[in-house]
Amino acid sequence: MSSDMARDPEDSPLAVIERCRQEKRPVFVAGPMVRYSKLPFRELVRDYKVDIVYSPMILAREFVRNSNARASDFSTNFRDRPLIVQIGANNVTDLLRMIEMIHPYVDGVGLNCGCPIKEQVREGIGAALMSKKELVAEMVAAVKQKYGSSLVIETKIRVHTDVNETIEFVQAVEKAGVDFITVHGRTKNTRSSQPCDFVKIKAVKESVQVPVIANGDCMTLEDAYRIASETGCDGVMAVRGILNNPAMFAGYDKTPWGAIEKFWNLSTAYGLPFRIIQHHLGCMLTGQLSKKLQIELNSTTSLLELLEWFDSNFVLKRPSDPGYGTSVAVQYWQNRQSQARI
Template structure:
């Protein structure tokens, strides 16, 4: 049975890798539990919400990679191949960022319906992915329409990372290395942004993938406090074989994304220094931010995370009430769509593409946050449900509609 104080704690979210603490604890338990101990993936919220249907759980025959990266190319040819691959994918600009527990297949497909042109999987733990079949089945799924796709891993061992990457390369367009998570669990596990203290190890991770995979390797990074260090770092990644960089414009110690603006100047400097595609991450709340970021940084695309969780229709120009007045040149009207509509669409996708209930629960909380602030007793009812069903969730959405009518998303008048 869920106890409200614990629920409140476990649903707090890392603002950088977007992992909620329930998942952090589950993944830690999976990585630390000895053989024969209880399996965290047997818990109710870890079970799939439906029977696997038309999604791939690493069991179907995969489609071949869209491009083959020939190992051991010289630097100039590698850069050419990086751009050839990017253009073959359509040069996507609007991209769903990696979010643990939240950029899973149904949510990616919902965002793609509403304008996303590419997406990342949640961060996957490379060692657990290679060792634990339940983890692979539970945490990774895809389908034919789920492209272009980045599959992201955290790692600190080049050989383990390669073994994990080999399992997913037929299903994706990039294998991505998480070099940006700044949380204490990443410090303890020696991955994410804490590898910035060991650049030779980072270089070996990138080289191992670049020289042994048939899809390109990408890296998601944070910046150093000193711009010169950032530029040296990203240049090293390119020289090691990275074919695409996603740059989060905050340092490892800047852990409050709502209080600390991302440094677009640093992203622009990286774009002007390296020769491979660069994606900008940070401060993307609505489409005006997208256009401003692309124009200012020169980046080839943008990533959005937290704002998409609240508003998966962001990339088609919809915005929440919080941002409807955040424009100098446009007025906004009721767009004829609300977050309850999006929740219902998401639930239908979950019935088609099953994921653990914990992911479903998390998305419902995020998308209906504005409604729950008005009707906290309905949020409490959701928190008290130890066993979710689709029927119960659809009824909960109807209850909110009957109580409140609608809280619209807004579009340009």
């Protein structure tokens, strides 16, 4: 392990949670997103008041067995902290083997017990674990037995239809030594169009002593404070909200143009696949472009075409340009202003 990757105890998620508690505010968390919580996006949101950032879920069995999976799924650097790597695992052996490979480079690991994707559930991963509290407790206990306080472990769960089952689950993992718990206020079968159940999240919070993070329906900074107040939770995690607006926790009601410029620089400097870059930019600019321009953005077929399209329609500053990363409104070229009407 290189010296510049040594972890600072102040970056421990538990230390961050305590600092925010002293500041009398909720912890702001950028949650795990398949394909989209890569290093460039994680670095971007850290510029906008995010306290803790997650990697995408990484499947432990593939990570352990496949060097290509390791190279593509996990990259980090000395600025990437506090970082929690979320792990998809269904047994102690795979979980411990993956943690052995990554623990010097992370501030915590999260065990995914909530992903509702059918393929994962069939493999006994994600939401499938919500009916296996003894197995989850065994995995948590194994990690704490090996690493103790040197490594934080979290479990991210969904609620059950019967909240008492959820309470039994979290109390079991708390007894096993889990450091904190994140609760998404929907069951594995609840559609995202249905409202999040904050009453159940509050019940979970009141049933354990470890910190609890609320997840679901957080789209603005105002939402974060409201959810924290309603649930009594120590922090709030955003996923869809922060994908659409990486600056939401900094109080912006939509993605500032400066964040677009920063993301262009980070994604090309570190390297992201074209389609992921295109998707990020499309999400960030939703509602800020005319329908015509949004269609044009989504119709580009290569990174070079996308960059040329941005440069032809907007003032896209590079890091060496004065005012880089500071604009709020979309920066059209003056002769393109007529296209700015939504």
